[in-house]
Amino acid sequence: MTNELTAGKAFGALVDIPRCIGCESCSVACKLYNGLDWEEERKRLTAADRAAEPNKGLWPEDWTSIAQYNPEKDGVRTIRFVKSQCFHCDEPACASACFSKAFQKLPQGPVIYDQSLCVGCRYCMLACPFDIIKYEWDKAIPACRKCQMCAPRVAEGEAPACVAVCPTGALFFGEKEEVLAEAKKRIAAGDYIDHIYGEQEAGGTGWLYISDIPFAEMRFRTDVTTRSLPSYTESYMGATPLVGIGWAAVLAGLYVYNNKGKDHLD
Amino acid sequence: MPIQSGRARKLCRRSFLKLVGGAGVLGATLGIAGCGASASADAAAGAAGWMPSQYNVPAGWPVQVRGRVAIAPDNPSITRDNEKCILCGQCIEVCKNVQSVFDNYELPFKEEIICIHCGQCTHWCPSGAITEVDENAKVIAALADPNKFVVVQMAPSTRVGLGEEFGFPVGTNVERLQYAALYKLGFDAVFDTNFSADLTIMEEGSELVRRVLGVNEHDGHANNTLPQFTSCCPGWVKYVEYYYPDLMAHLSSSKSPQQMTAPLYKTYYAETKGIDPKNIFSVSIMPCTAKKFEAARPEMNAASRLYDDPAVSADVDVVLTVRELARLIKNQGIDFNELTEVDCDKMMGEYTGAGAIFGATGGVMEAAVRSAYYLITGEQPPAALWELTPVRGLAGVKEAAVSIPGAGEVKVCVVSGLANAGVVMDRVRAGDRSYAFIEVMACPSGCQYGGGQPRSSSPPSDAVRTTRTETLYRIDRECQLRNSHDNPEITALYKNYLGEPGSELAELLLHTSYTSRAEKLTVKRV
Numbered sequence: 001m002t003n004e005l006t007a008g009k010a011f012g013a014l015v016d017i018p019r020c021i022g023c024e025s026c027s028v029a030c031k032l033y034n035g036l037d038w039e040e041e042r043k044r045l046t047a048a049d050r051a052a053e054p055n056k057g058l059w060p061e062d063w064t065s066i067a068q069y070n071p072e073k074d075g076v077r078t079i080r081f082v083k084s085q086c087f088h089c090d091e092p093a094c095a096s097a098c099f100s101k102a103f104q105k106l107p108q109g110p111v112i113y114d115q116s117l118c119v120g121c122r123y124c125m126l127a128c129p130f131d132i133i134k135y136e137w138d139k140a141i142p143a144c145r146k147c148q149m150c151a152p153r154v155a156e157g158e159a160p161a162c163v164a165v166c167p168t169g170a171l172f173f174g175e176k177e178e179v180l181a182e183a184k185k186r187i188a189a190g191d192y193i194d195h196i197y198g199e200q201e202a203g204g205t206g207w208l209y210i211s212d213i214p215f216a217e218m219r220f221r222t223d224v225t226t227r228s229l230p231s232y233t234e235s236y237m238g239a240t241p242l243v244g245i246g247w248a249a250v251l252a253g254l255y256v257y258n259n260k261g262k263d264h265l266d
Numbered sequence: 267m268p269i270q271s272g273r274a275r276k277l278c279r280r281s282f283l284k285l286v287g288g289a290g291v292l293g294a295t296l297g298i299a300g301c302g303a304s305a306s307a308d309a310a311a312g313a314a315g316w317m318p319s320q321y322n323v324p325a326g327w328p329v330q331v332r333g334r335v336a337i338a339p340d341n342p343s344i345t346r347d348n349e350k351c352i353l354c355g356q357c358i359e360v361c362k363n364v365q366s367v368f369d370n371y372e373l374p375f376k377e378e379i380i381c382i383h384c385g386q387c388t389h390w391c392p393s394g395a396i397t398e399v400d401e402n403a404k405v406i407a408a409l410a411d412p413n414k415f416v417v418v419q420m421a422p423s424t425r426v427g428l429g430e431e432f433g434f435p436v437g438t439n440v441e442r443l444q445y446a447a448l449y450k451l452g453f454d455a456v457f458d459t460n461f462s463a464d465l466t467i468m469e470e471g472s473e474l475v476r477r478v479l480g481v482n483e484h485d486g487h488a489n490n491t492l493p494q495f496t497s498c499c500p501g502w503v504k505y506v507e508y509y510y511p512d513l514m515a516h517l518s519s520s521k522s523p524q525q526m527t528a529p530l531y532k533t534y535y536a537e538t539k540g541i542d543p544k545n546i547f548s549v550s551i552m553p554c555t556a557k558k559f560e561a562a563r564p565e566m567n568a569a570s571r572l573y574d575d576p577a578v579s580a581d582v583d584v585v586l587t588v589r590e591l592a593r594l595i596k597n598q599g600i601d602f603n604e605l606t607e608v609d610c611d612k613m614m615g616e617y618t619g620a621g622a623i624f625g626a627t628g629g630v631m632e633a634a635v636r637s638a639y640y641l642i643t644g645e646q647p648p649a650a651l652w653e654l655t656p657v658r659g660l661a662g663v664k665e666a667a668v669s670i671p672g673a674g675e676v677k678v679c680v681v682s683g684l685a686n687a688g689v690v691m692d693r694v695r696a697g698d699r700s701y702a703f704i705e706v707m708a709c710p711s712g713c714q715y716g717g718g719q720p721r722s723s724s725p726p727s728d729a730v731r732t733t734r735t736e737t738l739y740r741i742d743r744e745c746q747l748r749n750s751h752d753n754p755e756i757t758a759l760y761k762n763y764l765g766e767p768g769s770e771l772a773e774l775l776l777h778t779s780y781t782s783r784a785e786k787l788t789v790k791r792v
Contacts, residue, residue, distance in 0.1 A: 005324065018374035025333030028351050029321070034312030038349040046339040063312070079375055104305035112310035143311065151307035159325035161317055165353050167333030168373060173325045212374065 005157035010206075011109040012176040013149075013163055014183050015083050017211040017218070018192070019170035022047055022081035024066050026162035026171065030085075033150060033161035036061045047081060056084045056219060060134045060145040064162055071217040080211075082218050083171070085162070086111060086132045086147035087198060088206030093229035097127035102144070109176065109206045110149035118144060129202050129224050149206070176206065183210050203228025318353055331355035335368055335387060336379045342562050343383035343399060343555035343717075350395035356725065357387035357396060364710060366685040370509070372788035380508065380787050382684070384501035384708040385555030385587075385717015390725045398555050398587045398718055402594050405584055408547040409452040415541050417531045418448050419524070420551040421459040423625025423714040424588050426737045427553060430720040431592035432602040437733035439741060442607035447595050448551075449608065456610045457531070459550070460617030462523035463624040463633070465759070466498065467750035469776050470520040470630075471637040472767035474703055478642075478673060484519040485779055491515040493679070493694065493701040496630050498522040500560035501708030501717075503780065505684050509789055510691050511782035516704075519777040523624065524550050524557055525566055527614055528581035529775045532569035534763045535613060543569055544577045549584050551591050553625065553716035556708065558585045568775045587718025616755040619652075619742030626735045627682040627712035628657035628664060631705040635668050635678065636749045642672050652748055658739070660711045660728055662686035665701075678703045683710040714738060 024047070031038065039061060047068035050057030057065030064085035070077055092111045095103040102118035105111050124144055125133045136142035150160035158164065159173035172182055183196045191212050198205035201224045209215070216222045320329050335357045337346050361368035364386065371380055388396045408414050429440035448456045473494065476482035480490045497503055497518045506517060520526070528550065532543040550557065560566065561582035570578040586594070595602055609615070620636055623629030632654045639647035656666035657680045664680040679701045681687045687706045694704075709716045714734040715726045723730050747753060764772045 021336040021373065021375060022338075022379065023334050023336035024348065025353055028334075028348055028353055029317065031315070031348075032353065033315045033317050035315035036312070043347075043349060048339070076376070078377060079379075104309075106305050106307060108307070110307070110310065112305065112307065114309040115311060116309075145311070148310040148312045150313065151310035152313045155307035157324045158322065161321070163325070164317070164321040164323075164329070165333045167355070167358055168369075170373075 006108055006155055009108060009157075010176050011154055011174065012088070012179040012206040012208060013160065013174075014172040014179045014186075015207065015209045016170045016172065016186060017080055017082055017209060017213070018190075019168050020066070020081040020083065021168055021170075022066055022068060022079070023167065025165040025167060026083060027062070027064050027066060029161040029165040030064045030147070031061075033153075034063060034148070036063065051082075051219070055131065055134070056082075058084055058132060058134060058146075060136045060143075063145065063147040067219070069213075069218045071213045073213060078213075080213055080218060082209075082220075083162070084132075085207065086149065087130055087202065088147075088149050089202050089228070090204040090206065091202075091228035091230050093127040093129060093202070094124035094133060096230035096233070097123040099123070106151060106155070108151075108154050110151040110154055111206075112148050112151050113144055113146065115143040127229065129229060130221065179208060183208050186210060200226040202226075203231065320355075321353075331359065334358060335361050335381075337396070338379040338381065341379075341381055341383070341399070343558045344381075344385055344388060344396055345399050346396045348395070350393045352393050352395075354392060356390040356392060360386045360390040360725070364683055364685055365708065366688045367505070370688075370790050372790055376788070377786055382501045382504045382508070382708065383556035383559040383717075384684075386709055386726075388555065388717055389715070389719075389721055392724055394721075398589060399558065400590055400593070401558070401584050401586060402590055402597070405549055405586060405594065408549070408583070411547075413545055414547045415454045415545050416452070416547045416549060417455040417457065417535070418453040418549040418551060419457040419459045419462065419527060419531075420444060420448070421524070421553055421625070421713065422463060422622055422629075423553045423712070423716065423719065423734065423738065424551050424591070425741075426625065426714055426734045427588045427719040427722075428592060430722045431589070432595075436722055436730050437737040439737050440602075441741075442609065443602060443605050444551075445610045446605040446608045447591075447600055447602055450600050450605065451594065451598060453549070455531075455535075457527065457614045458610050458617055459523050459527070460621035460624070461614050461753070461755060462527040463621035463630075464618055464750035464753045464756050465526050465776070466520055466523045466624075467620060467630075467633050467637045468756060468760075468767045469526070469772060470494075470496065470518045471634050471641055471750070473518055473520055474634065474638055475641045476768065478676075478702060484773070484777060489515055489519070492699060493704045494518050496634075496703075496705045497778075498624065498630055499556070499707050499709075499713075500554070501556040502684065502687065502706045504556070504559070504783070505687065505708065506691075507780055507783040508787060509688070510695065511784040513691065513694060514780045514782065516694070517780055519779065521566075521776055521778050522557075522560065523621075524552065524585075525560065525581060525778070526776050528561075528566075529568035529572070530614065530759070530763075532578060532581065533572055533775065534759065538613070538762075543573065544575070544579075547579070547583050548581065549586060550582050551588065552585050553588055553713045553719045554585075554709075555587060555717040557582075557718070561585045565778055572774060588720060589718060592720065612755070614755060614759075616753055617745075618750055618753045619745035619748035620750040621753070622741040622745065623738050625713040626658070626738045627660070627707050627710075628654070628680040628705065629712065629738065630707075631657050631666075631678055631680050631703065633750055634703065634705075635676075637751045638676075639668075639670050640749060640751050642670050647749065652742075657705075658735075660731055660735075662710065663690060676702045678705070680705045682707040682712055684708050711735065 051067035163171040163173040197209040425441040429438040536543045620633035711731040
């Protein structure tokens with residue numbers, strides 16, 4: 001899709017954790033826009049319940065979620081809400097691991113999934129450093145499910161549904177450099193930890209987080225490499241086509257050599 | 267050339283088919299593998315739903331209405347069905363602009379999600395996503411328990427709302443049908459909160475007079491702070507505790523009507539009737555969601571403290587909004603329209619016109635002025651004080667001056683809607699002492715369109731408000747007795763049990779103190 005508004009632009013988003021009030025407008029907007037189902041038993045869960053889930057509330061029908069943590073700040077128990085969704089890595093490991101190109105990084109920023117290309121191998125789930133991708137284990141024709149960053153909206157220059165509805169400015173959307181500059185501006189102006197989560201993690205992600213509470217206290221992975229994940233394997237995996245073509249050439253050569261001078265009717 | 271002609275012959279049919287077939291299989295394989303497909307946003311999963319149109323704009327464009335308010339899962343008053351939410355932003359509109367709660371604090375939150383439980387968002391929510399917390403199950407269980415003596419009180423404005431749930435025109439007074447429905451549901455005693463309102467006037471009015479005379483004491487401390495604020499509205503009380511904790515001494519120490527008679531059911535009534543207070547289960551029917559919060563406040567256990575018995579439960583065990591009561595009546599298969607009108611229980615059921623108008627903005631003020639006149643002069647108020655028109659009507663801030671012999675010109679102020687209250691409070695904080703008494707109701711136009719009343723228009727309309735208010739004033743006009751101090755049951759209560767307004771026992775059962783919530787939030791400085 002081409003659009004003069006978005007041509008040549010790459011977008012990202014910022015999650016400003018202290019400004020989140022836990023209203024969950026974002027997760028409702030995600031459900032509305034993406035037509036995701038409400039599951040009766042999951043509907044009753046609170047943000048605190050989700051913080052205790054292994055997935056932090058992400059499921060095939062829940063592409064973004066709010067989890068509530070109760071960290072201490074200056075010795076006082078406080079409440080913070082953390083939004084989870086796909087980080088939309090600059091160089092996504094899932095897309096790199098996917099040999100059928102069901103996962104792809106769009107030039108505008110979203111990492112999208114196309115079920116018609118998927119073979120169901122689930123390498124993407126193993127590859128993702130943030131445990132984002134969920135699989136429809138209970139379906140006859142299952143799909144991988146995760147946040148698509150509302151790709152058709154972003155392609156038109158509109159903010160993803162979740163960002164569009166955030167009432168407090170906890171979510172901010174713009175071009176990647178703009179988002180990074182906004183994060184730095186907010187850190188400089190307010191009571192924040194001087195760390196933009198996602199600036200370096202996994203080689204840089206489209207979604208960035210800033211916080212006044214250490215990220216480790218809110219179940220963020222702090223042991224993620226700062227190198228892009230595909231870069232670990234691309235040096236030798238890049239040789240795969242050459243190896244394939246080379247083998248084909250060698251075997252074809254052997255065939256020709258073995259059949260040289262033979263009559264086909266023999 | 268035999269070899270060449272031989273090859274040419276082979277390619278003709280079999281090899282050609284092999285070639286084409288092989289190419290086809292290769293192409294299909296590559297196609298399935300996605301080779302050559304260029305990434306497109308249209309290929310993304312999802313995006314099959316919809317978004318409210320105000321959000322479908324380029325990211326940089328300003329959108330005035332965004333999202334929704336936050337509701338804590340342990341909020342005792344309101345809850346939300348996320349599946350019904352359409353993100354229209356109406357809850358924010360009322361919470362922020364009408365009640366000045368949302369966004370009237372700095373982020374991040376400290377310990378809790380800020381809410382004063384007024385429930386106006388339940389009226390503004392067009393899809394019915396936000397509702398009261400339904401506690402009917404507790405009442406049904408208590409009614410089914412043979413050991414429980416279940417008493418119920420019903421607030422002044424419930425009788426002008428409940429009928430709307432059963433097809434009556436807006437503002438119909440269904441008082442005596444409502445009594446009948448409560449008896450039919452199985453309540454052992456039905457009382458009227460209008461009586462409680464009369465009692466509130468006795469305590470709050472006496473307190474005002476003592477403050478004016480400079481002889482008021484509460485909790486062993488002199489407190490003659492003026493202006494005195496009403497404390498009937500739990501949403502308003504929590505608002506003061508959040509935003510104006512420095513002005514808490516202005517709040518009347520008298521409890522709200524609900525919390526005044528509730529401990530009396532478990533003490534005065536129980537002793538008179540010989541019922542074990544531990545077996546009394548107290549329900550109140552309120553036009554209000556904040557009453558659920560008020561009833562759950564830890565200090566609202568005066569009966570238990572009086573008997574020093576933790577087995578006596580909270581003064582009010584369950585608060586039902588009018589909407590919940592309507593649901594209960596329907597679920598229990600009672601045909602409201604076929605009921606026969608009855609009277610409620612005596613002893614704490616008689617009321618005067620002054621108690622009846624508590625449900626309208628200005629009503630508490632008008633009732634208080636009538637009795638304050640009597641308490642100061644010892645004479646009955648003149649008929650002009652029975653129609654104190656300046657404090658009637660839907661205006662957000664109303665003023666009146668009443669001349670009372672012995673006290674001179676007394677200036678009073680009536681406010682409804684907390685954004686309006688904030689304006690008046692800022693003046694009081696700045697040192698404005700022109701008023702003696704300020705009445706505040708959190709909900710615009712008072713309890714008759716409180717957060718627990720039937721949703722007869724959404725958002726609340728002035729037409730419905732006016733009609734309900736007119737009915738309340740008509741009840742007042744049609745009452746034989748129009749001053750709280752003339753209520754014979756009130757006289758009997760003081761004579762037989764409490765002594766006099768402000769007595770030690772009255773102080774224990776009918777008065778309370780407030781908790782600063784300043785540390786729960788950082789108020790936004792404009």
